[in-house]
Amino acid sequence: MATFRHICDSVAVITLSNPPVNALSSALIQALQKALGEAIRDSAVEAIVICGDKGKFCAGADIREFNKPSQKRGPHLLLLTDLIESNKKPVVAAIEGVALGGGLELALGCHYRVAHVQARVGLPEVLLGILPAASGTQRLPRLIGIAAALTLITTGKYVPAREALKLGIVDKVVGENTVDEAIRLAKKVIGQPLGSRQLSTLPVQCPPNVEALLAEAMVKVKKQFRGAQSPQACIEAVRAAVHLPYTEGIKKEQELYQFLNATHEPRAQQYAFFAEREVAKWTLPSGASWKTVSPQPIHTAAVIGLGTMGSGIVISLAKAQIPVIALEKDKKQLNIGSKAVISLLDRETLKMKQLGHTEATNSLGPVRFTLDYGELRDVDIVIEAVFENMILKKEIFRHLSGICKPEAFLCTNTSGLDIDEIASVTDRPQMIVGTHFYAPAHIMKLLEVVHGRYTSSISISTAMQLAKNLGKIGVLVGNCPLFVGNRLMVLYLQQAIFLVEEGNKLEEIDQTLENFGLAMGPFQMMDLAGLDTLWGCHVEHGLARPEQSSGISTHHHSSKRYSQLLGILCEKSRFGQKSGQGWYKYEKPGGRKAMSDPWLHNFLSEYHGVNNFKTQKITQEKIIEWCLYVIINEGFKVLEDGMASGPEDIDVIYNSGYGWPKHTGGPMYYASLVGLPVVLTKLEKYYEANPDIPGLKPSSLLKNLAALGNPPLKEWRALLGSWSSKL
Numbered sequence: 001m002a003t004f005r006h007i008c009d010s011v012a013v014i015t016l017s018n019p020p021v022n023a024l025s026s027a028l029i030q031a032l033q034k035a036l037g038e039a040i041r042d043s044a045v046e047a048i049v050i051c052g053d054k055g056k057f058c059a060g061a062d063i064r065e066f067n068k069p070s071q072k073r074g075p076h077l078l079l080l081t082d083l084i085e086s087n088k089k090p091v092v093a094a095i096e097g098v099a100l101g102g103g104l105e106l107a108l109g110c111h112y113r114v115a116h117v118q119a120r121v122g123l124p125e126v127l128l129g130i131l132p133a134a135s136g137t138q139r140l141p142r143l144i145g146i147a148a149a150l151t152l153i154t155t156g157k158y159v160p161a162r163e164a165l166k167l168g169i170v171d172k173v174v175g176e177n178t179v180d181e182a183i184r185l186a187k188k189v190i191g192q193p194l195g196s197r198q199l200s201t202l203p204v205q206c207p208p209n210v211e212a213l214l215a216e217a218m219v220k221v222k223k224q225f226r227g228a229q230s231p232q233a234c235i236e237a238v239r240a241a242v243h244l245p246y247t248e249g250i251k252k253e254q255e256l257y258q259f260l261n262a263t264h265e266p267r268a269q270q271y272a273f274f275a276e277r278e279v280a281k282w283t284l285p286s287g288a289s290w291k292t293v294s295p296q297p298i299h300t301a302a303v304i305g306l307g308t309m310g311s312g313i314v315i316s317l318a319k320a321q322i323p324v325i326a327l328e329k330d331k332k333q334l335n336i337g338s339k340a341v342i343s344l345l346d347r348e349t350l351k352m353k354q355l356g357h358t359e360a361t362n363s364l365g366p367v368r369f370t371l372d373y374g375e376l377r378d379v380d381i382v383i384e385a386v387f388e389n390m391i392l393k394k395e396i397f398r399h400l401s402g403i404c405k406p407e408a409f410l411c412t413n414t415s416g417l418d419i420d421e422i423a424s425v426t427d428r429p430q431m432i433v434g435t436h437f438y439a440p441a442h443i444m445k446l447l448e449v450v451h452g453r454y455t456s457s458i459s460i461s462t463a464m465q466l467a468k469n470l471g472k473i474g475v476l477v478g479n480c481p482l483f484v485g486n487r488l489m490v491l492y493l494q495q496a497i498f499l500v501e502e503g504n505k506l507e508e509i510d511q512t513l514e515n516f517g518l519a520m521g522p523f524q525m526m527d528l529a530g531l532d533t534l535w536g537c538h539v540e541h542g543l544a545r546p547e548q549s550s551g552i553s554t555h556h557h558s559s560k561r562y563s564q565l566l567g568i569l570c571e572k573s574r575f576g577q578k579s580g581q582g583w584y585k586y587e588k589p590g591g592r593k594a595m596s597d598p599w600l601h602n603f604l605s606e607y608h609g610v611n612n613f614k615t616q617k618i619t620q621e622k623i624i625e626w627c628l629y630v631i632i633n634e635g636f637k638v639l640e641d642g643m644a645s646g647p648e649d650i651d652v653i654y655n656s657g658y659g660w661p662k663h664t665g666g667p668m669y670y671a672s673l674v675g676l677p678v679v680l681t682k683l684e685k686y687y688e689a690n691p692d693i694p695g696l697k698p699s700s701l702l703k704n705l706a707a708l709g710n711p712p713l714k715e716w717r718a719l720l721g722s723w724s725s726k727l
């Protein structure tokens with residue numbers, strides 16, 4: 001585990017070694033404690049350097065051990081940081097790769113920190129539902145001040161070395177030989193007083209308005225992480241650093257850690273952490289996976305269509321340093337599209353500069369604009385991103401077949417169209433993949449990789465690798481209408497619209513779901529996505545009828561309930577944010593700030609009168625059940641149909657693509673938190689009262705699992721052999 005060797009007789013170098021990221025397992029902490037003890041006792045050693053094996057300092061406490069009973073965990077990291085700090089020999093941390101969470105706390109216990117220029121440091125515990133409970137909330141504010149510490153601790157942000165230097169987290173940044181530099185520094189400071197380097201002994205430098213600062217931070221996290229407790233606990237712990245001496249502050253930190261640990265949040269967030277990594281390791285029923293099928297290298301790419309999605313995809317590729325050819329259909333569109341891309345590229349370059357990247361280390365890949373399909377002849381991959389129209393897409397793919405080299409992968413960015421139908425017009429159906437990006441494509445982390453009937457495992461492997469290279473989480477899904485994310489989403493949005501038809505206020509519905517933790521309520525989300533887009537999607541997928549009804553609702557068809565409200569609003573040119581009015585009104589077309597619209601409320605009252613809808617106002621608790629349980633139910637149906645490999649895939653899609661609150665793990669994990677029998681009983685009740693809403697009809701998979709009690713999500717698959725992936 002930790003290794004210890006002498007250098008130049010006077011500096012002991014202790015190397016943390018626990019592949020792949022040197023996480024602080026109990027065994028590693030124990031080994032480190034032993035190595036430190038030896039170095040401290042050894043009279044030949046005058047200074048100590050701590051570094052990490054294989055270019056990574058340490059990714060923090062071993063998250064896999066968090067559920068181990070505490071008595072089996074061995075020595076606490078906190079005690080180790082105190083031991084390091086209080087010993088008489090100077091200790092220098094040589095930070096390469098990452099120093100995160102407990103890894104940074106360990107480094108803060110050291111007297112000096114030297115970092116490699118490409119290293120990143122941070123305290124991401126908040127993202128795991130806990131707080132930096134090995135003295136991070138007490139030492140960091142003493143080192144960098146309250147404001148900066150609050151930002152780091154409440155966001156979990158990873159800070160690049162140069163920024164860390166500016167903040168004062170590290171003492172020196174080097175381009176190479178970090179350990180050698182740390183050794184040099186250690187030798188230099190032998191014999192110097194360590195008092196000013198012992199962070200626990202330093203006063204916290206507080207600005208006069210510190211309480212206002214803390215209160216402001218509290219307001220911010222309550223809004224940003226609605227319903228989550230760990231960000232608030234982080235602020236409380238920093239408040240303790242302000243008001244209490246170090247040892248008392250540590251007591252408060254431990255108390256808050258114990259409090260958080262007793263909630264469901266750490267388990268949910270840690271599940272979400274591992275789920276993300278699990279889904280990236282795709283496996284097909286054939287057994288194909290990373291291990292057996294190598295991805296093809298992508299050296300060059302082309303993007304067709306430079307609207308919002310296409311422009312974002314171009315930027316994503318450029319950020320991954322993949323040269324891109326960006327194609328539009330005519331001069332006018334090319335002009336508009338290229339301006340949009342160039343402006344986004346400029347913004348990205350500026351961001352990189354602000355992060356301290358030099359041109360040499362982090363340039364964007366070149367982008368070339370063209371109208372000529374012939375230029376796509378030699379690219380390795382094409383991503384088509386024109387608007388959702390099957391005829392147009394087929395025409396493009398037919399054309400691409402005749403132009404692109406035979407080894408080129410052809411991807412379609414569609415949010416729900418049939419991949420097989422597109423593949424059917426090409427000369428290479430096995431190389432057609434659905435790549436469903438989320439807007440804005442250069443920012444959103446999710447990429448649904450859609451496996452069509454003919455898609456080969458090499459194409460899947462290549463698309464999943466591309467997701468990684470773009471810094472995204474690729475989730476493999478089946479080719480069902482609307483794929484996985486949107487298939488669940490349209491039902492949820494429809495439920496919300498039904499509530500409005502029953503006389504509930506849309507603002508209250510949005511607020512309730514935002515309080516639950518969703519990034520945005522359903523009506524704000526619809527306004528953002530565009531009501532016309534959603535209306536088209538509802539019609540295409542049988543959730544509404546195509547005829548425009550000029551205010552008259554055709555409420556049922558084939559005994560299924562419909563709402564024509566979206567269509568009616570579109571008829572009135574209320575398309576959402578882009579037109580300045582939708583469910584809400586906005587200060588201008590394209591405006592972001594949603595305001596309640598008296599016109600809409602009058603219109604809805606009239607609409608109720610004309611259509612004679614029954615009025616049924618419901619409580620906040622029921623709004624949550626009514627809207628969210630259809631997501632869960634449809635999630636089970638997706639699993640039943642074999643369109644996702646497991647519940648983790650659905651949770652990752654929702655956490656990273658739809659603003660689901662991670663502190664509940666994702667919709668499927670949340671179902672297990674509520675209890676599957678409870679979810680089932682509620683769905684049965686709602687379905688009995690609303691047999692015209694098929695989304696409420698409980699899935700048989702849910703019924704079968706609930707019949708077994710509330711088995712943990714990890715056991716679902718093993719318990720029900722009948723359910724298998726059809727990807």
Ligand SMILES: CCCCCCC/C=C/C(=O)SCCNC(=O)CCNC(=O)[C@H](O)C(C)(C)COP(=O)(O)OP(=O)(O)OC[C@H]1O[C@@H](n2cnc3c(N)ncnc32)[C@H](O)[C@@H]1OP(=O)(O)O
Binds near residue numbers: 020060062066073134
């Ligand atoms: C027991 C009570 C202790 C109380 C002390 C409380 C105070 C301290 C708390 C903590 O330190 S919590 C942990 C904080 N650290 C993090 O959140 C870091 C999380 N990791 C990452 O951000 C990334 O993994 C990375 C380190 C930046 C590396 O990213 P990369 O993309 O290169 O690889 P990944 O696929 O993400 O990870 C590789 C591999 O490593 C596993 N892993 C990563 N971090 C940890 C960890 N802290 N503990 C255990 N395992 C970790 C990850 O799951 C991958 O595993 P495999 O999927 O390959 O098996």
